[in-house]
Amino acid sequence: MPWRNGREVFVMEWDALFRILFLQDHNTRVVVLGTFVLGVAAGLAGSLLLLRKRALLSDTLAHASLPGVGLMYLLLVGSGQSGRQLLALLGGAVVACVAAVITINLLKQTTRLKEDALLSMVLSVYFGLGVVVLGIITRNHPEQSAGLQKFLYGSTAALISSDAWLLVGVAAGIIVLAACFWKEFQLLLFDSGFAASEGYPVQRLDLLVMLMVVLVTVCGMQAVGLILVVALLVIPPVAARFWSEDFLAMQWIAALIGGVSCALGTLISGVLPNMPAGAVIVLTAALLFFLSMILGIKRGILLREWNAFNLRRKTEHHHALRAIYELLERQSSEGFIDLEELRRSRSWSAHNLKRTLRRAVNLGLVEWSAQGIRLSPTGREEARKLVRSHRLWELYLITYADVAPSHVDRSADDIEHVLDPQLVALLEEKLQAQDSREVVPKSPHSTTLPEVGGSA
Amino acid sequence: MQFPVWTSLDSWIVLSALLVALNCALLGNFLLLRKQSMMGDAISHAVLPGLAAAFLLTGSRGSLVMFVGALVLGVATAFLVQWITKAGQVEEGASMGVVFTSLFALGLILIRQAASQVDLDPSCVLYGAVELAPFDVVKVAGWSLPNAVLVNGAMLLVNGIFVLLLWKELKLSSFDSALAKSLGMRVGMLHYGFMALVAATTVASFQVVGSILVIAMLIVPAATAFLLTRRLWVMVLLSLLVAAGASIGGHWSALMVPELLGYEGDTSTAGMIAVFSGLLFLCAWLFSPQQGVVALGLHRLREWERVAKDDVLAALWRLQEKHHGPVALSLLHPILSVEPVIHRFAFLLLRIRGRVKLTRGSSGESMVELIGKGFAEAQKVVRSHRLWEHYLVEEIGVRVDRVHQSAERLEHVTSQEMRAEMARELGNPEKDPHLKTIPGEETV
Numbered sequence: 001m002p003w004r005n006g007r008e009v010f011v012m013e014w015d016a017l018f019r020i021l022f023l024q025d026h027n028t029r030v031v032v033l034g035t036f037v038l039g040v041a042a043g044l045a046g047s048l049l050l051l052r053k054r055a056l057l058s059d060t061l062a063h064a065s066l067p068g069v070g071l072m073y074l075l076l077v078g079s080g081q082s083g084r085q086l087l088a089l090l091g092g093a094v095v096a097c098v099a100a101v102i103t104i105n106l107l108k109q110t111t112r113l114k115e116d117a118l119l120s121m122v123l124s125v126y127f128g129l130g131v132v133v134l135g136i137i138t139r140n141h142p143e144q145s146a147g148l149q150k151f152l153y154g155s156t157a158a159l160i161s162s163d164a165w166l167l168v169g170v171a172a173g174i175i176v177l178a179a180c181f182w183k184e185f186q187l188l189l190f191d192s193g194f195a196a197s198e199g200y201p202v203q204r205l206d207l208l209v210m211l212m213v214v215l216v217t218v219c220g221m222q223a224v225g226l227i228l229v230v231a232l233l234v235i236p237p238v239a240a241r242f243w244s245e246d247f248l249a250m251q252w253i254a255a256l257i258g259g260v261s262c263a264l265g266t267l268i269s270g271v272l273p274n275m276p277a278g279a280v281i282v283l284t285a286a287l288l289f290f291l292s293m294i295l296g297i298k299r300g301i302l303l304r305e306w307n308a309f310n311l312r313r314k315t316e317h318h319h320a321l322r323a324i325y326e327l328l329e330r331q332s333s334e335g336f337i338d339l340e341e342l343r344r345s346r347s348w349s350a351h352n353l354k355r356t357l358r359r360a361v362n363l364g365l366v367e368w369s370a371q372g373i374r375l376s377p378t379g380r381e382e383a384r385k386l387v388r389s390h391r392l393w394e395l396y397l398i399t400y401a402d403v404a405p406s407h408v409d410r411s412a413d414d415i416e417h418v419l420d421p422q423l424v425a426l427l428e429e430k431l432q433a434q435d436s437r438e439v440v441p442k443s444p445h446s447t448t449l450p451e452v453g454g455s456a
Numbered sequence: 457m458q459f460p461v462w463t464s465l466d467s468w469i470v471l472s473a474l475l476v477a478l479n480c481a482l483l484g485n486f487l488l489l490r491k492q493s494m495m496g497d498a499i500s501h502a503v504l505p506g507l508a509a510a511f512l513l514t515g516s517r518g519s520l521v522m523f524v525g526a527l528v529l530g531v532a533t534a535f536l537v538q539w540i541t542k543a544g545q546v547e548e549g550a551s552m553g554v555v556f557t558s559l560f561a562l563g564l565i566l567i568r569q570a571a572s573q574v575d576l577d578p579s580c581v582l583y584g585a586v587e588l589a590p591f592d593v594v595k596v597a598g599w600s601l602p603n604a605v606l607v608n609g610a611m612l613l614v615n616g617i618f619v620l621l622l623w624k625e626l627k628l629s630s631f632d633s634a635l636a637k638s639l640g641m642r643v644g645m646l647h648y649g650f651m652a653l654v655a656a657t658t659v660a661s662f663q664v665v666g667s668i669l670v671i672a673m674l675i676v677p678a679a680t681a682f683l684l685t686r687r688l689w690v691m692v693l694l695s696l697l698v699a700a701g702a703s704i705g706g707h708w709s710a711l712m713v714p715e716l717l718g719y720e721g722d723t724s725t726a727g728m729i730a731v732f733s734g735l736l737f738l739c740a741w742l743f744s745p746q747q748g749v750v751a752l753g754l755h756r757l758r759e760w761e762r763v764a765k766d767d768v769l770a771a772l773w774r775l776q777e778k779h780h781g782p783v784a785l786s787l788l789h790p791i792l793s794v795e796p797v798i799h800r801f802a803f804l805l806l807r808i809r810g811r812v813k814l815t816r817g818s819s820g821e822s823m824v825e826l827i828g829k830g831f832a833e834a835q836k837v838v839r840s841h842r843l844w845e846h847y848l849v850e851e852i853g854v855r856v857d858r859v860h861q862s863a864e865r866l867e868h869v870t871s872q873e874m875r876a877e878m879a880r881e882l883g884n885p886e887k888d889p890h891l892k893t894i895p896g897e898e899t900v
Contacts, residue, residue: 055550056494063668110749111741113488116549117679120493121737124672128730131669135723136714227501228564231557238550274568282561289554293544301543 028270034164035262035281038220039232041171043258044178045212046233047240047251051189052209056116058233060104060123061097061217062226066130068096073137083141086163090218097214100126163222170219174212178251185209186247224278231282232258239289242296257292261285311417316356318386318417319346321365324375325383336372385424390416392427399431466707468590468602473703473729475608476661480673481699482615483654485692488678489630494549495534495651496674498556500658500667502533504563507659512570523659530655533559534648586664586707586725604664611660618653619692622646627688665726672730673699676737683740683747702733760795763868764802766837767791770867772812772826773834782815782825806830835895840870842888842895843878849889850882856889872897 049055072092073083104118113121178185187195188205196202213233220229240254265281272280294301323345327337343353357373360366365379375383393415394408403411419427487493503526510525533555540551589604596606619626629636629643637643654674661670681694706729711722742749771791775783792799806812811830817823826834844863848854854862875897879885888894 050547050550053547053549055547055553056497059494059497059553107741110752111683111747113679113682114491114493116491117488117493117675117682120497120671120675121679121734123497124669125676125730125734125737127668128672128727128734131666131724131727132710132713132731133723135710135727136717136719136721139714139721139723140719227560228557230553231561234550234553234557238544238546238554241546242544274565276564276568279561279564279568282557283565286554286558286561289558293540299545 030161030164031270031277032263032266034167035223035266035277036259037171038167038216038223039236039258039260039262039281040255041167041174041212041258042216042220042229042232043236043240043255044174044251045209045216046258047237047247047254048178048185048189048209049213049233050237050241051247052206054115055234055238056119057101057104057210058213058217059227059230060119061100061214062221062230063123063130064100064126065093065096065218065221066127066226067133068092068094068099068130070130070133070137071096074133077141086166086222090222093218093221094214096126097217098210101210101214167219167223170215174215177208177212181205181208182248182251189247224281228278228282231285232262235282235285235289236261239285239292239296242292242299245298257285257288261288313356313359315417316352317360319413320353320356320360321375321379321383322386322390322416324366324373325380325387328375336369336374338372342373386416389419389424392424392431393419395431396427465590466711468605469586469725470704470707472589472602472604472608472664473586473707473725474700475605475612476664476670477673477677477699477703477729478696479608479612479615479657480661480670481677481695482612482619482692483650483657484674484676484678485681485688485695486619486626486630486650487654487674488682489688490633493675494552495537496654496658497668497671498537498552499530499533499651499655500662500670502556502559502563503527503529503655503659504560504667505529505566506563507662508563508566508570512566523656526659526662527652527655529559530658531648531652533655534651589664592663607660608664611657615653615657618649626650665729669726669730672733673702676730676733677702680733680737680740683737683744698733698736702729702736705736706730706732760798761802761805764795764799765806766868767794768799768803768806769811769826769830769834770837770841772824773831773838776826782817782823784817785814785822785824788824836872836875836897837867839895839897840875841867842892843875843882843885844870845888845890846882846885846894847878859889 046055046058049058069089069092072089072095075092076085076088077083100122103122104115107113107118107122108115184195184200184205187198187200188202188209192202192206195205216233217229220232223229224232236258237250237254239257240250243253244250261284262281265284266277268284269275269277269280292300297303320342323342324337327342327345328335331337339353339357342348343350357366357368360379361368364376365382367374367376367379390412393412394405397403397408397411398405484496487496506525506527506529507522508525510521513525514521536555537548537551540546540554541548544551546554586604590602592603593600594603594606595601625636625641625646628639629641629646633643658667658670658674661673665673677695677698678691680698681691684694685691707725709732710725710728713728714721714723740748743751745751768788768791772783772788775787788803792803803812807814810828811826811833813825813827815823815825841863844866845859848859848862849856885894
């Protein structure tokens with residue numbers, strides 16, 4: 001059986017590999033199915049938690065469930081029953097988690113302590129209580145305490161059919177809840193004040209989110225372990241955030257990432273020796289997170305770097321055109337300007353400027369010959385628009401925002417690239433209405449404002 | 457019942473735990489104030505692969521190698537969290553969650569790889585074993601000292617020096633990091649230096665309290681002290697006291713409590729220290745002089761009582777105004793049954809303090825009357841009420857039939873100066889909008 005973690009499976013035979021990868025064994029199927037639905041449910045519940053800005057609550061809950069399990073065990077043994085009743089122990093865990101949520105909320109309302117302090121305090125004190133109870137169990141019932149260890153590290157390999165079906169049941173419940181209440185959740189997450197004013201039971205919805213998280217935490221604990229279930233609740237939603245700005249899409253991407261990393265992780269740990277499934281699942285999820293962070297099509301690093309690069313290039317391009325135009329304007333002739341002269345007009349590096357100019361030449365906006373640099377007719381038109389936006393904005397700042405003329409150039413530099421024609425028209429209208437005597441208001445730097453399409 | 461005997465072993469255990477607790481509490485204050493409490497949690501989990509890798513690389517369980525490995529991972533965690541928060545625009549809590557769970561998983565795998573070679577038990581890292589601390593001894597200048605005492609004593613020295621030397625910087629950057637930055641402080645460097653110390657302290661504590669309970673030692677004493685004072689140096693001192701109390705009380709309870717509950721043997725000292733510090737926090741939460749739940753509750757109760765007293769006095773004053781003299785107690789019933797307990801209690805207090813007097817009327821029914829200071833106090837409330845009504849109508853333009861509710865609230869918070877100011881502004885009016893006489897300012 002491939003699920004043992006001993007060294008004897010190090011040399012895997014092909015048919016054994018085949019059996020695992022194509023889910024030939026009943027056992028493999030059960031484990032993969034169980035962890036897959038766990039991942040899906042965790043992705044769904046975790047998204048809600050992340051957007052509620054309480055991602056680390058799952059960590060606190062996972063640790064805080066320990067005393068619940070331990071005390072329930074003592075209670076069962078004390079009343080003469082077997083201590084190994086999974087449902088009862090999970091029930092104990094749920095009770096402890098609910099108590100932890102109540103403690104956090106109560107302390108949040110009655111003290112000045114911040115949420116992060118409360119989370120770590122409840123986490124560690126509850127866990128301490130759990131360790132105390134476990135200590136008592138170990139001393140008094142040494143033969144059975146090993147079973148409780150399963151809750152701490154989890155044992156995916158030992159997942160049996162009934163456990164898997166429990167997971168499927170819980171996951172189904174969570175999927176149904178998430179599907180039924182998506183609109184309410186969306187409202188709660190993005191504007192809880194509005195939700196409350198519309199008459200939604202915000203507090204109860206919040207409790208429902210917490211309950212979903214508690215269920216995933218408690219059920220996931222025995223599959224992947226106490227600490228790693230936190231990973232399932234946190235990592236997939238954060239990863240999904242890079243792919244979509246839409247709540248519903250993000251939630252289901254998170255579910256997919258969670259499910260896939262669970263199933264994949266389980267399979268990998270089955271194939272490789274000495275690989276605890278829980279840890280491999282988390283590392284798979286971490287890998288998916290890393291890929292998402294870099295490649296994500298909405299907030300990924302590559303995308304943002306590309307956009308920033310484009311904006312920088314566009315800005316440089318605009319600045320170069322405007323600088324050429326203004327130099328020509330000052331010369332008030334159709335002449336050429338010198339590269340060095342252009343470079344001195346702004347603090348450009350020679351390399352940067354040359355690259356920008358070559359791009360402009362390729363676009364047919366600038367003519368760059370041995371005589372010097374000058375604008376082509378289309379370039380002149382383009383540059384005129386830019387100078388116009390720039391100066392209009394400067395004037396606007398001086399007239400309406402009371403900015404000193406010596407300070408407006410920088411602000412206008414930043415804004416001129418994003419002014420659309422409509423806005424320019426509006427500015428024009430506003431400034432001319434303000435001073436109707438001058439049809440074309442003067443630039444604060446004593447150069448004239450060029451008119452679009454006018455004679456050059 | 458037979459209680460265990462306190463031995464020299466217990467003294468060593470308590471000393472180790474005490475040093476760890478002091479160490480953690482000292483740094484915990486700043487973690488708490490910098491809103492990075494969960495960073496302790498993140499670091500204490502994330503150092504696991506550092507420990508495992510150090511072991512795998514060198515093959516030794518020597519403290520120093522492990523220590524360096526864990527330290528590297530601790531600082532790396534702080535960097536990674538910052539990087540994911542900034543570059544990925546992820547909320548800090550979430551990026552901590554991503555980093556420490558991933559690193560912890562990596563650590564588990566490394567440990568599993570090493571497990572076949574030597575016994576490196578993850579539960580030892582999770583729980584710690586302070587009970588075994590006295591057996592792991594080193595000889596120093598002819599003395600045999602437990603390793604844990606030595607390491608944590610040294611750590612305490614380092615932390616103490618760090619905090620004392622950088623007190624001003626830590627204080628400023630904890631409360632207002634933007635200001636600290638604008639004053640030219642190297643806030644980023646301070647952050648990573650501090651995180652390195654947290655990592656080192658966490659690692660030094662592992663053997664004693666384990667990676668999760670160390671969080672309790674970091675945060676709970678500081679949080680307890682936070683509830684007791686608003687001065688930083690008092691907070692630090694108090695947190696040290698709480699830490700000391702928790703470690704001594706924790707070990708004692710670990711020995712005693714199982715027996716008291718009818719179980720055999722003792723239980724985990726580390727766990728008990730966490731629980732005990734939780735209990736100390738609970739005490740502070742309940743009984744803190746300024747911020748405690750009990751103090752706040754009492755304060756609220758006194759406010760209610762004051763408002764109820766004003767209401768009763770004013771009602772009685774108005775009744776006497778109408779009837780020109782003592783009135784039947786039954787007429788006061790409507791006001792007494794607004795909040796039956798509070799208002800009746802307030803009425804009782806008024807009688808005890810000699811503000812109102814109960815007498816027998818001619819036909820044998822109970823009569824009630826304002827006496828002494830009671831009359832003056834009542835008149836102040838009524839004057840405030842009617843002045844406010846007038847003011848709200850005249851100056852703010854509230855409709856006459858709407859002003860009563862607002863005046864009813866404002867009358868309880870109006871001082872003599874405010875009344876004088878209002879009267880002056882309104883030109884010393886005689887009547888309120890309901891055409892009732894505004895009484896004068898009676899001197900007691």
